[in-house]
Each structure stands twice: as structure tokens, then as C-alpha cells.
Amino acid sequence: MAGPALRVSGLRKSFSGRHVLRGVDFEVERGSIFALLGSNGAGKTTAVRILSTLLAADAGTAEVDGVDVREQPARVRESISLTGQFAAVDEILTGRENLVLVARLRHLPHPRRTADELLSRFSLREAGGRRVSTYSGGMRRRLDIAMSLVGDPPVVFLDEPTTGLDPEARAEVWRTVERLAARGTTVLLTTQYLEEAERLADRIAILHEGRIIANGTLAELKRLLPPAKVEYVEKQPSLEEVFLAIVGTGGEQRAPGGAASAEEERP
DSSP states (O other): OOSOSEEEEEEEEEETTEEEEEEEEEEEOTTOEEEEEOOTTSSHHHHHHHHTTSSOOSEEEEEETTEETTTOHHHHHHHEEEEOSSOOOOSSSBHHHHHHHHHHHTTOSOHHHHHHHHHHHTTOTTTTTSBGGGSOHHHHHHHHHHHHTTTOOSEEEEESTTTTOOHHHHHHHHHHHHHHHHTTOEEEEEESOHHHHHHHOSEEEEEETTEEEEEEOHHHHHTTSOOOOOOOOOOOOOHHHHHHHHHOSSSOOBOTTSOBOTTSOOO
């Protein structure tokens, strides 16, 4: 289809006299990652709930995949998936059983085949037969996103998907989001983490006190500030970089700089 995947114009919403959205406008290109950045209470989740037909706006219009969310909510729900701040997975079921359940609810013809394809796509095939209660935080979040992709919706809403995750799990989710966009899925990501928006987003909108106060690519937003002064400083690694360097990805612990940890067995 032609035109943007998401179009929002003049969106307003109040709760008990408190103005949460005060005329929000933005568009999201198809197959891109759009980050809605803001602090707690800025209105990010409210905007996502309106776009996903869970909440009615007081004023303004919103379109998803060319369909008005107020006039045709059922058609909008056929085109989207929503992953909230906490993983909506059944811990008693296995990863495969969670996916099969959603595929059957969506009346797909081959639910087991769909489940196996998504387990492979999200690097969960070996864990597919285990109960979700045994999964790490990053694995649960990957499964949650996989469940939201049953049926291949063209638009995915990720509402603060890395809340409460450790650095390794956050990196796993980031790679998952990047793969989604590479496959042509449109992603609207809400976050309060600046480095998350910087890493993932094609465009970033800053929502503050119910209004979009800036919208553009990372390069365009950086140009809003005065030119940087060149200074020579010694850059120390961040604590997150130290943590990831020590833990690694292959299970072998290494100290910063590649040295073996003190607890390694010596010959």
C-alpha cells in the first residue's frame, strides 16, 4: 500500500481533567523503526493504546495501515500486534505450546508449523519444549514478541519492551527488533532509554507533557544543538561495557582486556 504505515494528527486525550495528549502529530514510514521517546507519564502508552484500538481518543485522527482506528477498529486489529511492558506468556506452558495456542486463536491452518518457524526465527528452538517458567528474562521477552508476530502483522507496537531486563537481555531484544525491521515490519517503539532509541530508530519523536517537541532522524536531532567542541579526553568503558565484556556470550568469563578471570583453573 502507498502512504505511511501510521498517521497521527491532532491526537488528544484527557483523564479526569488531566491532559495526557495535547495534539500529537507524527507519521511512520513502512518498514521503519520509529521511537517514541519520553519520560514516565509523557503519554507514550496512551498513544499506543489509541493506535491499537484499546482506547478512544478525545479528538484527532489516527490511521494504521491506511485504516482509521475509530471507524474500523476490527480491520486495524487484523494488521497489528502489541507487546506491552511485561511479557504476556503462560509460564505453565512450554514455549511451543504458547505459540501454538496463539496460532489456533488466530485460526491459522498449521499452528504447529507456525510455532516451529517462530521458535527457529527467534533462536528458541532448543528451549521450545521447556516450560516458560525456566526461561531467562530475555528469552521470555523474545517469546512474547514471537507470539505477537503469529500471522505476520505488518505493524508491531512495542511498548517499553526492555523494561526490567538486564544488559544481556536488552541486547537480545534489540537484535530481535532490528531483524523485524529487516523483514519489512513497521515497528513503533516506546522507550525512556536514550541509548535504545539511538541504537534502533530510523526516526525519533520526543514526547513531553503530551506534545511532540522534536521529530527527526538522530542526525537531524543532533543538529538542533550547537556544534560540538573537539576535546581530547581519555574514554573509560561504561559499567555496562565492563559487564558484557566479563560475562561474554559463550559462557566463558573474561576480565576486561581479555584476561582470564581469577577463578579459572590454572595448569
